[in-house]
Amino acid sequence: MSTNAKDLRNPLKRARGLGSAQFGVSHWWTQRVTAVGLVLLGLWLVITVLGLQHADYATARATMAKPWNAVLLVAFLITSLWHAVLGLQVVIEDYVHTRWKEVFLMVAIKFLAVLGALAGALAVLRIALGA
Amino acid sequence: MADTQRPLSPHLQIYKWQVQMVTSILHRATGIVLAVGTLLIVWGMLSLAAGEDAFNQFKVCMGSPLGMIVMIGWSWAFFYHLCNGVRHLVQDAGAGYAISQFVRSSWLSVIISMVLTLLVWVYVLTAGGAA
Numbered sequence: 001m002s003t004n005a006k007d008l009r010n011p012l013k014r015a016r017g018l019g020s021a022q023f024g025v026s027h028w029w030t031q032r033v034t035a036v037g038l039v040l041l042g043l044w045l046v047i048t049v050l051g052l053q054h055a056d057y058a059t060a061r062a063t064m065a066k067p068w069n070a071v072l073l074v075a076f077l078i079t080s081l082w083h084a085v086l087g088l089q090v091v092i093e094d095y096v097h098t099r100w101k102e103v104f105l106m107v108a109i110k111f112l113a114v115l116g117a118l119a120g121a122l123a124v125l126r127i128a129l130g131a
Numbered sequence: 132m133a134d135t136q137r138p139l140s141p142h143l144q145i146y147k148w149q150v151q152m153v154t155s156i157l158h159r160a161t162g163i164v165l166a167v168g169t170l171l172i173v174w175g176m177l178s179l180a181a182g183e184d185a186f187n188q189f190k191v192c193m194g195s196p197l198g199m200i201v202m203i204g205w206s207w208a209f210f211y212h213l214c215n216g217v218r219h220l221v222q223d224a225g226a227g228y229a230i231s232q233f234v235r236s237s238w239l240s241v242i243i244s245m246v247l248t249l250l251v252w253v254y255v256l257t258a259g260g261a262a
Contacts, residue, residue: 032223035216042213045172046206046251053255057183064179077173084166091159112170120173123180 027086034083041076061127070128077120081113150237157241158215161208168205206251211244 048069052060063069088109096102146152178189192198218236221227227236 032220035220039213039217042209046209050251050254053258057186060186061179064176073176077169077176080165080169080172084162084169087159087162088166091163109166116170116173120176123173123176126180127176 027089031083031086034079034086037075037079038083041072041079044072045076064124065128065130067128070124073124074121077124078117081117085109085113149234150241151233154215154218154237154240157211158219161212161215164204164208165212168208171201171205203248203252207244207248210247210251211240214244214247215240 048063052063055063064073089106092102092105092109096105143152175189175193178185193202218227218240221236227233
């Protein structure tokens with residue numbers, strides 16, 4: 001058991017998970033770092049897609065299959081979904097006040113984000129490897 | 132709705148509307164839109180990996196009237212969240228907190244995002260028809 005003399009909370013409060021969970025700083029920083037990444041990756045994606053607007057299927061696929069594009073695309077998907085989970089978490093914490101709905105939504109967005117990232121990464125791998 | 136009984140702060144209709152409120156609300160709203168939009172990007176990647184028929188189907192969906200509305204909405208949500216996100220990063224660094232600066236940067240986020248959206252769609256529509 002933690003015996004931090006400066007912690008004024010009753011041990012029962014800590015055991016019940018009330019009060020700060022001690023993850024706030026890493027949440028804040030991860031949100032900002034992914035944001036900086038998404039400024040660059042998002043602009044890259046929009047410019048790349050705009051360049052492909054009249055491309056036929058073979059050209060579009062060949063462009064996305066280039067190593068740099070494939071890497072940046074997977075980076076965009078992971079960073080974007082990570083940033084989205086952190087942001088949606090705050091929205092849910094702010095507006096969903098019924099505990100079971102809050103927990104359900106928190107878990108659901110994480111499942112969806114991980115499935116989305118895996119499905120997207122697999123798709124990019126298939127495109128890049130020609131499978 | 133809520134299963135906890137706590138005093139509530141006054142709701143939105145109590146306050147006089149100010150641009151700083153609008154940018155804050157829009158940042159959340161566009162964030163939610165972009166989270167869903169990322170799943171559309173995953174869908175596009177999956178169809179590109181699945182083959183020419185699947186990809187053409189995706190392009191037909193995106194080129195339909197509803198698809199165009201979604202894409203125009205996505206592009207503005209993207210540029211708004213980008214501009215206002217950069218504004219937040221500047222504020223996180225401790226700059227731009229004087230009320231006049233705060234109001235001006237709010238308007239800049241709204242106006243620059245609309246200009247960028249307009250430029251992209253002028254480019255798309257003049258470069259030989261919709262995607």
